[in-house]
Amino acid sequence: MTKKILRGMLLGLILGSLINNFASHIPWVQDYLVMGLFHVLGAMFISMLKMLVVPLVTFSLICGVAGIGDIGKLGRVGGKAFAYYMITTALAISMAIGLASLFSPGEGFELAGAAGSSFVAPEAPPLTQVLIDLIPSNPVAAYAEGNMLQIIFFTILFASCMLMVGKAAAPLIDLAERMNEVMMQVVNVVMFLAPLGVFALMAKTFALQGIDLIIPMLGYFGVLVLALLLHATGTLMLLLRIFGKVNPIMFMKKMQTAQVFAFSTSSSNATIPVTLQTVEKRLGVDESIASFTVPFGATINMDGTAIMQGVATVFIANVYGVDLGLTGYLTVIGMSVLASIGTAGVPGVGLIMLAMVFNQVGLPVEGIALIIGVDRLLDMIRTAVNITGDAAVSTMIARSENGLDMYVFNNPDAGIVTDIDLASKPEKEKEVY
Numbered sequence: 001m002t003k004k005i006l007r008g009m010l011l012g013l014i015l016g017s018l019i020n021n022f023a024s025h026i027p028w029v030q031d032y033l034v035m036g037l038f039h040v041l042g043a044m045f046i047s048m049l050k051m052l053v054v055p056l057v058t059f060s061l062i063c064g065v066a067g068i069g070d071i072g073k074l075g076r077v078g079g080k081a082f083a084y085y086m087i088t089t090a091l092a093i094s095m096a097i098g099l100a101s102l103f104s105p106g107e108g109f110e111l112a113g114a115a116g117s118s119f120v121a122p123e124a125p126p127l128t129q130v131l132i133d134l135i136p137s138n139p140v141a142a143y144a145e146g147n148m149l150q151i152i153f154f155t156i157l158f159a160s161c162m163l164m165v166g167k168a169a170a171p172l173i174d175l176a177e178r179m180n181e182v183m184m185q186v187v188n189v190v191m192f193l194a195p196l197g198v199f200a201l202m203a204k205t206f207a208l209q210g211i212d213l214i215i216p217m218l219g220y221f222g223v224l225v226l227a228l229l230l231h232a233t234g235t236l237m238l239l240l241r242i243f244g245k246v247n248p249i250m251f252m253k254k255m256q257t258a259q260v261f262a263f264s265t266s267s268s269n270a271t272i273p274v275t276l277q278t279v280e281k282r283l284g285v286d287e288s289i290a291s292f293t294v295p296f297g298a299t300i301n302m303d304g305t306a307i308m309q310g311v312a313t314v315f316i317a318n319v320y321g322v323d324l325g326l327t328g329y330l331t332v333i334g335m336s337v338l339a340s341i342g343t344a345g346v347p348g349v350g351l352i353m354l355a356m357v358f359n360q361v362g363l364p365v366e367g368i369a370l371i372i373g374v375d376r377l378l379d380m381i382r383t384a385v386n387i388t389g390d391a392a393v394s395t396m397i398a399r400s401e402n403g404l405d406m407y408v409f410n411n412p413d414a415g416i417v418t419d420i421d422l423a424s425k426p427e428k429e430k431e432v433y
């Protein structure tokens with residue numbers, strides 16, 4: 001399945017780029033193919049992924065809390081996840097600022113060409129509001145809107161109370177377990193359609209997004225991609241080796257499918273079903289940990305986004321000739337770590353966070369207009385890095401909590417989605433009934 005998805009991605013990428021170069025002026029190609037077939041198939045596929053997120057997170061979180069069994073451990077896992085997520089994000093952005101300062105992208109950049117464009121910063125939530133908004137005043141509204149932090153808060157509270165109630169709540173836990181099993185199968189069915197969905201998403205993006213846009217921005221683009229790669233294949237892998245005591249290569253191999261999903265959807269949130277399945281079934285992280293750390297990470301942990309902010313800050317500071325100094329850069333690090341908590345993993349949110357950061361350090365927010373042209377492509381890459389960070393932290397926490405099944409982790413074929421999964425599962429049925 002991974003191969004099929006990869007093939008879909010490559011095919012979409014090639015076809016999209018060909019259309020962009022040779023057929024962008026042909027009306028029927030634009031109307032019927034790009035904005036017709038590709039757009040519709042891609043949008044349907046993203047909706048399908050999003051459709052899975054709320055029920056999957058809810059049921060799997062209830063099972064997770066029930067599986068952990070004691071509130072103390074839950075608190076410990078929560079605390080660890082928060083600390084790890086913040087630390088990895090801080091490491092990511094510090095490295096990005098260091099690397100960008102070394103290469104100094106943006107020095108001597110021609111501002112004139114971009115002067116006509118402008119960027120209106122979207123409203124960013126103040127931190128106090130982020131804290132208040134953790135609590136859903138109306139859980140039904142939280143579910144309806146898919147507000148992940150609120151859903152996590154309410155579900156953990158509710159599931160913890162199930163534990164406190166004990167016997168009376170046992171049938172509910174049982175129900176959640178069955179629902180979870182069914183939802184996992186729904187994920188498998190959707191995954192079956194993934195090669196086509198991923199193909200359509202890639203074809204549309206690349207048909208609309210000319211690669212030549214990158215050329216004037218090559219410095220910014222190059223340093224950013226380098227920093228993203230270094231974080232994903234360097235920092236995270238080193239942390240996995242040291243704290244997770246696992247083989248990082250095996251980890252990376254197993255992450256491929258989830259990374260392709262993140263890349264083609266540009267949304268950590270929409271990728272939650274795939275990340276969750278990969279982390280639990282392929283990497284062997286205990287459900288009680290993954291069910292919490294994955295959706296939590298998709299919402300608050302954005303290493304790739306933080307890296308973009310680090311490089312963008314140095315780039316814009318260079319372009320406008322502003323010297324931020326050490327305090328300025330430290331503020332940038334602190335701000336983007338905090339900003340990542342309040343903004344959800346959806347496409348393009350990184351720019352909103354960047355506006356918050358710029359406001360704080362006094363960089364011109366309209367500078368964002370300069371980088372907006374290449375942001376679509378970079379969003380894809382950084383989203384893949386974001387979810388890699390979520391999975392790496394989940395693995396490390398699981399290891400420290402004795403919740404990592406090394407047999408599953410070391411087995412290259414564990415949890416692979418195959419066509420067989422689409423058939424009914426007699427053994428499972430026997431188990432349930």
Ligand code: ASP
Pocket residue numbers: 266267268269302304305344345346347348349350351379382383386
């Ligand atoms: N698209 C990213 C994500 O969903 C967020 C961003 O950097 O814009 O993780």
